[in-house]
Amino acid sequence: MAGLTETSSKPIPIPDDASRPFFDAARQGVLLLRRCQACGTFLSPTGGIGTPLRPRCLTCFSAELAWAPASGQATLYSFALMHQVYDPAFADEVPYNIAVVELDEGVRMTTNVVGCANEELWIGMPLEVTFEQVSDEVAIPKFRRAP
Numbered sequence: 001m002a003g004l005t006e007t008s009s010k011p012i013p014i015p016d017d018a019s020r021p022f023f024d025a026a027r028q029g030v031l032l033l034r035r036c037q038a039c040g041t042f043l044s045p046t047g048g049i050g051t052p053l054r055p056r057c058l059t060c061f062s063a064e065l066a067w068a069p070a071s072g073q074a075t076l077y078s079f080a081l082m083h084q085v086y087d088p089a090f091a092d093e094v095p096y097n098i099a100v101v102e103l104d105e106g107v108r109m110t111t112n113v114v115g116c117a118n119e120e121l122w123i124g125m126p127l128e129v130t131f132e133q134v135s136d137e138v139a140i141p142k143f144r145r146a147p
């Protein structure tokens, strides 16, 4: 359980009523996006840091949005390597990657690529979602090299 102790000092998202479906699915290993029921456009599962979920579709402005499962398949769109220790909870992990992945559904997410040395990352590499259980309630989507 040493990993759990280390993880517990990192900031952990707190599900609220709006995000609870996302976190409930994540615990089951399913990545949810929001999808427009009018035109089928997929949207990010988050509104961005400190912002609420988008109330309307970016394509057609419909307010008919619902949670929908993503394939979990993605490609690496961009990444940076973090060498600076901004939070002591991450001190043992520098340098770690901060990655932007593009899901097959067209949505980009900021995440980490795990199970792969930073030197082996390349733009366009195929990835698949995996989940890191950080508390009883919360699992966070990360990405690993697709087989």
Ligand SMILES: [Zn+2]
Pocket: 036, 037, 038, 039, 040, 041, 057, 058, 059, 060, 061, 062
């Ligand atoms: Zn739409």
